[in-house]
Amino acid sequence: MEALKNVLSPLGMNTNAIQDTLKLVVIGxxxxxARRASISAWNGFVDSFFLTAHFSQEDYPxxxxxxxxxxxPAWGRSREFEITTRTTSRNGLTQSTTGDLEDDDEVxxxxxxxxxxxxxxxxxxxSLDTTHTIxxxxxxxxxxxxxxxxxxSHGASLKISVxxxxxxxxxxxxxxxxxxxxxxxxxxxxxxxxxxTYGCWRWNGARQKRPLSSIVLQPGVKxxxxxxxxxxxxxxxxxxxxxxxxxxxxxLYGVPGSGKTSLIHSLAGELGLDIYVVSLSxxxxxxxxxxxLMGHVPxxxxxxxxxxxxxxxxxxxxxxxxxxxCPRQSTSTSNNSDTNDGxxxxxSGLLNSLDGVxxxxxxxxxxxxxxxxxxxxxxxxxxxMDVWVNFTHATKWQAEGIFKxxxxxxxxxxxxxxxxxxxxxxxxxxxxxxxxxxxxxxxxPVLEESEIAELAKRFADAIxxxxxxxxxxxxxxxxxxxxxxxxxxxxADWIIQERExxxxxxxxxxxxxxxxxxxxxxxxxxEKEEKVAKEQEEKELREVSTTFAILCHGSLANFLTYLxxxxxxxxxxxxxxxxxxxxxxxxxxxxxxxxxxxxSTSTFADAVIPVTRTASAxxxxxxxxxxxxxxxxxxxxTSEEEPDKPAxxxxxxxxxxxxxxxxxxxxxxxxx
Ligand SMILES: Nc1ncnc2c1ncn2[C@@H]1O[C@H](COP(=O)(O)OP(=O)(O)OP(=O)(O)O)[C@@H](O)[C@H]1O
Numbered sequence: 001m002e003a004l005k006n007v008l009s010p011l012g013m014n015t016n017a018i019q020d021t022l023k024l025v026v027i028g029x030x031x032x033x034a035r036r037a038s039i040s041a042w043n044g045f046v047d048s049f050f051l052t053a054h055f056s057q058e059d060y061p062x063x064x065x066x067x068x069x070x071x072x073p074a075w076g077r078s079r080e081f082e083i084t085t086r087t088t089s090r091n092g093l094t095q096s097t098t099g100d101l102e103d104d105d106e107v108x109x110x111x112x113x114x115x116x117x118x119x120x121x122x123x124x125x126x127s128l129d130t131t132h133t134i135x136x137x138x139x140x141x142x143x144x145x146x147x148x149x150x151x152x153s154h155g156a157s158l159k160i161s162v163x164x165x166x167x168x169x170x171x172x173x174x175x176x177x178x179x180x181x182x183x184x185x186x187x188x189x190x191x192x193x194x195x196x197t198y199g200c201w202r203w204n205g206a207r208q209k210r211p212l213s214s215i216v217l218q219p220g221v222k223x224x225x226x227x228x229x230x231x232x233x234x235x236x237x238x239x240x241x242x243x244x245x246x247x248x249x250x251x252l253y254g255v256p257g258s259g260k261t262s263l264i265h266s267l268a269g270e271l272g273l274d275i276y277v278v279s280l281s282x283x284x285x286x287x288x289x290x291x292x293l294m295g296h297v298p299x300x301x302x303x304x305x306x307x308x309x310x311x312x313x314x315x316x317x318x319x320x321x322x323x324x325x326c327p328r329q330s331t332s333t334s335n336n337s338d339t340n341d342g343x344x345x346x347x348s349g350l351l352n353s354l355d356g357v358x359x360x361x362x363x364x365x366x367x368x369x370x371x372x373x374x375x376x377x378x379x380x381x382x383x384x385m386d387v388w389v390n391f392t393h394a395t396k397w398q399a400e401g402i403f404k405x406x407x408x409x410x411x412x413x414x415x416x417x418x419x420x421x422x423x424x425x426x427x428x429x430x431x432x433x434x435x436x437x438x439x440x441x442x443x444x445p446v447l448e449e450s451e452i453a454e455l456a457k458r459f460a461d462a463i464x465x466x467x468x469x470x471x472x473x474x475x476x477x478x479x480x481x482x483x484x485x486x487x488x489x490x491x492a493d494w495i496i497q498e499r500e501x502x503x504x505x506x507x508x509x510x511x512x513x514x515x516x517x518x519x520x521x522x523x524x525x526x527e528k529e530e531k532v533a534k535e536q537e538e539k540e541l542r543e544v545s546t547t548f549a550i551l552c553h554g555s556l557a558n559f560l561t562y563l564x565x566x567x568x569x570x571x572x573x574x575x576x577x578x579x580x581x582x583x584x585x586x587x588x589x590x591x592x593x594x595x596x597x598x599x600s601t602s603t604f605a606d607a608v609i610p611v612t613r614t615a616s617a618x619x620x621x622x623x624x625x626x627x628x629x630x631x632x633x634x635x636x637x638t639s640e641e642e643p644d645k646p647a648x649x650x651x652x653x654x655x656x657x658x659x660x661x662x663x664x665x666x667x668x669x670x671x672x
Contacts, residue, residue, distance in 0.1 A: 046161065050142070053170050055158040061174055065158055067184065068177035069143070074134040082127045128156075136162075139169050189269045194278030196285050199292040201276055209269030215262055216401035216470065221389060222263070225250070228387060229271055229364060236362065245355060249365040249384050253372040254391025257471025260368040273364075280345055287349025294353040347376055354384050393466045394473055400460035402470060406477045407484045408444060409452040444482050455488045462491045468498065 055062040131144045142161040162169055188206040195202045212222055232248045239246040252260040268275045278293055279285070353359060367385060369375060379385070394402070447455070463473065476494055480487035 049163050050161040051164050051167050051170060052159060052161040053167075053174075055160070057156045061178070062156075062158055064174065064177035064181040065160070067181045068173075071180065072134055080127050080130045080132070136173060137169060139164060141173075189265060190274040192274060192276045194276070194282065194289075194293050196282045196289050196293075199289050200296065201293070204277070207265070210262060210266040212266045212270050214405055215259055215266050216398045216405060217259060217263070217391075218395065218397070225263070225267060225387070225389065226270060229267060232364065233271065245359075245383075246361045247355065247359070247363055247365065248386055249354070249367065250387045250389065251372075251380055251385035252366060252368040252389050252391060253375075254370070254389075255393055255469060256370055257469035258391035258393065259470055260391055264366050264368075267366075280350070285345050287346055287352065290345060290349060290353040291356065291359075294359055347378070351378060351384070354379075394463060394468055394470045396460040396463055396465055398470055399463040399473055400456045402473050402477065403456035403459045404452060406474075406481070407452055407455075408446050409449045410446050411449055445484065447484060452484070455484055459488045459491055462488070462495065464495065468495070472498065 055065050128145055128147055131142055134141050134143065139162045144159045145156060146159070147156045160170065160173070164170075185206070187209050189209050190206050191204045192201040193204045194200075212226065215222060228248075236246055252263065254260065265275065278290070280290070354365065365384075367379075372380070380388075476491070477487060480490075
């Protein structure tokens with residue numbers, strides 16, 4: 001310090017101030033160093049004693065953990081959390097929680113309605129960017145939820161740290177979370193939609209599973225499909241041993257409203273798979289996008305995509321797809337440039353996405369179409385579509401099944417022997433949906449099984465075979481859902497009405513089509529006429545411009561042509577008049593000597609004066625004197641002007657005379 005003073009004093013500086021500053025720097029530096037050292041030491045301690053697991057929202061374990069966390073009693077005591085009535089993840093299960101605001105008894109009844117609306121339940125979920133500590137099986141878990149992309153609803157991740165010797169505790173935690181998740185998800189089918197902008201899948205909701213028994217198909221169809229799917233799902237090794245791509249395609253084709261979509265939904269529920277839907281007509285859908293999407297369908301999921309836009313081409317609507325060993329969901333935006341390249345989907349792109357080199361393995365693919373005849377054979381060949389199922393309009397058997405499925409019934413006091421004997425003898429009845437036995441939710445009368453069976457029979461008898469869709473029957477029964485007996489009594493009238501409506505619609509459609517056709521023809525005819533008229537006009541214009549080119553020269557002729565385009569008829573008339581006047585003057589022998597000659601051409605010259613005056617004197621005569629125009633001019637002169645020539649006039653003087661007569665308006669120097 002003394003040395004510093006000795007150095008600074010000759011310079012005349014305040015040594016006290018400098019000393020204080022230096023002290024501050026030293027103290028501050030020491031504190032900051034200590035802080036960093038302590039953080040680093042803590043991190044080292046955490047790293048050596050804590051086990052940390054990361055869960056990304058793109059993968060299933062994140063859902064399991066979020067679901068598990070939402071059920072933890074400790075969560076309700078947390079000092080910072082989010083309360084939501086919304087489903088916060090694709091699992092749709094975070095709504096059930098221990099932190100409910102209402103009495104447990106009330107909350108337990110999931111179907112309870114308040115003022116006609118379903119009760120909303122709240123969920124307690126970890127708030128973002130906050131570390132929570134909860135106790136689990138003798139360990140303290142430190143849980144932090146962060147968002148990787150703040151601007152997007154997806155992209156969150158979960159970090160769980162625990163002090164432990166090995167990761168057994170984390171394994172147990174994940175397994176427990178998974179079991180609970182699957183137990184709660186048992187009755188739901190998750191739907192994912194394709195996001196063509198980012199080339200990834202977005203969770204769209206969880207729907208209640210549809211019992212397979214509620215789908216009424218011809219006997220054996222459902223069983224065959226279910227058995228085939230199950231067999232496929234457990235045949236991975238068999239496929240691998242034989243080198244066959246582990247994929248299976250189903251083509252469901254037939255009339256609209258016959259249950260194709262419903263069957264897919266039902267099968268997905270039965271097999272415990274998620275449904276992935278991609279519309280090929282989506283904006284931005286391209287070969288690349290579809291290939292990316294198909295390559296990123298998670299394992300053991302079902303993927304549906306209606307091909308509405310493509311339906312115009314192939315009328316091909318659904319794909320169910322589930323690869324067994326693919327990343328869960330790609331939210332990567334790295335594909336954007338590829339996916340948004342504006343290209344459209346092609347047949348080869350579609351085929352490639354189904355079984356190209358990049359196509360995912362281990363998936364079920366269901367495709368549906370209303371017009372199988374329009375499908376490209378390449379699309380429906382075995383290997384791409386292995387199983388074909390035809391869906392027709394409702395048969396009597398289906399009508400009976402739908403009726404039984406629709407109305408609740410209770411066991412008969414004295415079962416009808418007739419019905420029993422029928423069921424025993426009719427093997428196909430095995431496929432009949434199980435009649436609902438639940439207590440009615442509304443004022444639906446619960447009839448005895450025997451009565452329902454009898455009504456169903458009568459109903460089926462009244463339904464014409466293969467004429468109405470099952471969806472139409474369902475619509476009719478829905479209208480009569482509290483009137484089972486009346487619905488049977490009135491079904492004949494309804495069928496008549498349906499036929500009339502169909503006829504009317506058909507007629508209207510035919511009329512509309514005829515009108516559209518007529519309009520199209522009319523339009524085409526008009527266009528043709530316009531084209532012909534235009535061609536004619538152009539031809540006339542060419543002729544007129546040729547005439548003027550004879551009379552004028554160089555740029556003047558060009559301008560006249562331009563004028564002619566605007567008012568060809570007027571100018572043509574003027575030109576003819578000018579010709580006549582000129583010829584008259586020639587005949588009178590006054591062409592070069594008298595003023596009236598110039599006046600006589602003034603009518604025609606009116607149109608050219610403004611230009612001839614402003615036109616540069618140097619405007620190249622050579623432009624017009626060379627090339628095709630001159631050739632035309634000479635030719636036209638020969639053919640058109642000769643009749644007007646006086647017998648004694650030389651060709652040269654005639655031409656010159658005309659030139660002078662018009663250009664004479666420009667000034668005396670041009671006259672001869
Ligand atoms: N075979 C069936 N069994 C039970 N319900 C059916 C059946 N067919 C149709 N439905 C009912 O009709 C409605 C429409 O059925 P769905 O959408 O499955 O028909 P689709 O064949 O897929 O029609 P589209 O080809 O027009 O898409 C659904 O509500 C479904 O409940």
